[in-house]
């Protein structure tokens with residue numbers, strides 16, 4: 001059974017007398033064992049979507065089903081959901097890992113003994129068994145993050161929501177969490193992952209959804225999207241200041257402009273148009289580059305913005 005189905009979700013907020021359409025007709029599905037990376041710039045609508053999926057915000061229209069159950073109508077859906085949403089705030093800092101796991105297991109409807117047993121198994125698997133009696137506040141950040149994921153898995157959910165699981169972790173802790181995410185998926189849990197670290201998304205996701213202005217602008221297998229875009233990325237480095245008019249023209253072609261550099265993943269014709277607009281600023285180099293998710297993301301966001309400018313909305 002499909003682990004997550006979200007259908008035409010829509011949410012509008014009222015902000016200082018103005019309406020903000022945070023999410024508009026957003027649909028997605030995740031199958032068991034699949035990791036979907038949910039990507040988007042700040043304010044794109046990711047958190048609002050995830051909160052609607054987690055049953056924390058009611059959509060204006062549309063619906064969510066977790067393993068066939070709507071979290072807004074049937075509390076059973078929440079038994080099939082695990083979430084690590086805002087950092088590791090799902091933990092009690094003064095309690096030990098063992099106590100946290102048992103507490104949350106019972107809260108999710110498990111009997112105490114079963115929660116204890118599963119908690120110990122998770123601690124063992126997450127290499128935290130030696131810290132089981134240490135208060136959470138005295139654990140390292142990486143350990144806290146692993147524990148937060150363990151707590152979210154205590155009741156063996158079908159769907160795990162992970163918000164920035166590797167943020168602020170060092171290289172080793174980050175590798176550790178990435179490997180765990182893959183393992184959890186291999187055991188059949190579906191994972192919806194949000195991150196701004198696109199290299200992480202590229203490494204561990206099966207599919208990528210890119211959201212902009214509350215809408216999905218790309219939803220594809222990660223390998224396919226990277227392959228599809230390979231060899232079509234250009235980095236253009238130049239000297240001097242680019243004025244606003246020329247910046248807007250170049251953005252309208254679909255490039256993403258940074259300081260003294262722009263990234264364009266389009267056709268050679270588009271590249272020449274950009275060079276024309278740039279002229280007579282001195283060029284440092286124009287190089288073709290292997291596609292990675294960062295460039296693809298910038299390209300799609302750039303194109304989508306260009307389309308918005310062209311259509312004038």
Ligand SMILES: Nc1ncnc2c1ncn2[C@@H]1O[C@H](COP(=O)(O)OP(=O)(O)OP(=O)(O)O)[C@@H](O)[C@H]1O
Nearest residue numbers: 013014015020022040041042043044045046047048
């Ligand atoms: N409680 C709220 N009241 C009013 N507007 C809100 C509220 N929450 C979010 N918004 C607005 O909705 C839009 C989408 O916000 P959201 O937090 O879902 O984006 P996001 O993709 O998670 O961003 P980030 O990557 O910065 O966390 C933004 O314009 C934001 O300002």
